[in-house]
Amino acid sequence: MNLKKMITKDIENSLIKIGIINCNPIVILNKKITLGHYQLNNLIKIANMLNIKPYELSKTIIANIKKKSMYKSITFSQPGFINIFIDENWISEQLEKIFFSSRLGINYVKSPKNIVIDYSSPNIAKEMHIGHLRSTIIGDVTARILDFLGHNVIRANHIGDWGTQFGMLIAYLENKKLENYNLSLIQLEKCYCKAKKKYDTDQSFAEKSREYVVKLQNGDQYCRSIWKKLVSITMLENYNIYKKLNVTLKESHTMGESVYNKMLPDIIRDLKNKKIATKKNGAIIVFLQEFKNRSGEPMGVVIQKKDKGFLYSTTDIACFKYRYQELHADRIIYYTDSRQHQHLIQTWTIAKKANYISQDFLLEHHTFGMILSKNKRPFKTRDGNTIKLSALLDEATERAIYLIKNKKPNLPKKKWISLAKIIGISAVKYADLSKNRSTNYIFDWDEMLNFEGNTAPYIQYAYTRIISILKKSIIPVNKLTEKILLKKESEINLAIKILEFEEIIVSISEKGTPHILCKYLYQLATIFSNFYEKCSILFSKKIKTCKSRLKLSILTARTLKKGLNMLGIKVVKKM
């Protein structure tokens, strides 16, 4: 249920009744609910637009609002607000539905969409590094949420498994007689660097590499088998990382660049036939009027090189076509570094020109900022290298072990290691997910492992506290049959916050912004803690009150757990 949307709609309708349309009322959930649970925030603006006094307008809105059982009272306050109080009995009825629902009362969408989410997408023969963290975990939250809402989510791990580098690698491994050797990913990456150097300095090696690229593209058995091995060595390591990160990507989600290889010659032919692409200096290029290069001329996007090789852009044009025409995507969401925005816009524009996707198809590129160190420079190792994701996650666990050892010296060793894995990695994930994805953020171990503030340990701990209260209760859950009573301010506050959950989830499904959910969970946890301070739960005087408060606590715990689960963060029973 989306209370904010319901109220907004009612206000809109009350304005339509008096002939006012398109004035976009802004309704917010009040921080201090004594002033009204919800508030219309832009009454003054609307009144100014209509040239009437806010008070006069408020009278008309209030008089025209549908008298529903959901409203307790709607009042005006100076200088220009409308305060909306929701009826406590009505809230209680809603909570009842949520309490007995396995989905916390959240409905499936009425018309499920096919949604492709392009995320993580690391490159073969290289270890995943810090640059892949954001794409991987933010993309996964969106995937989980859209899944939960009932959409048909197609996770697409667009791995970089194609291109000239594979010719180099095959030639290098053969040269060093390593092609049948069981290399680790670290060794493979070293070979990759050496192969690249050799390619730039050794003519005959470069020749051989190019020959192998062509062979690989034509399906040559020998080249293909080495290539397959490189992919599997890399992805095996990556699945380890996905597992550690509790990310839902599986082997079946891999749809790398190589998938589109077969389509590329036809795409080139078609773009030439449609006069979208032209030949210039031996290469095939699409000149885009909509983008200008530095000298003010239409920007050229090369789609086939002089040596007949295809490019990253060619693949993405084919990829748009495939996702739209074969996978019937209604939405395609990209979680890719913002530096690739230009590339995506260009390939999307070409795909549209060629009618591979419909003219109104949106490009949803959910960009994200950089991860910085405390000196505001890109976060790197001490010697200035990129931080490998596996090393980062190991450090997270180590730091959490240290933390837990100090906090709980009596816990058996086995327990604190398994606990530390959850706490450490959740902290890294949460620190990232809780920042607005479009901005840079500073990576700070102390902050993310803090038990206070908007952090994973704080929320996880809040959850364990509720669980321990519930454990102490002697009333079984199936005996909690009476309705929730909402009398005290802190009870109402908590109840309204619980009702807000669906609205938060739906908004992330539209914008791919997990930080909204983090903020919500943080607020929910603090509101619960206030409720716990003000209201005795287990020792309330009346059994009715006790039961009601237990139900509120259960609902809070379930919401926290579900919310964390959507972030791909595990809860623990004790910490």
Ligand code: ARG
């Ligand atoms: N492999 C690329 C990289 O590591 C990201 C791929 C993004 N997806 C796409 N369809 N281009 O930068």
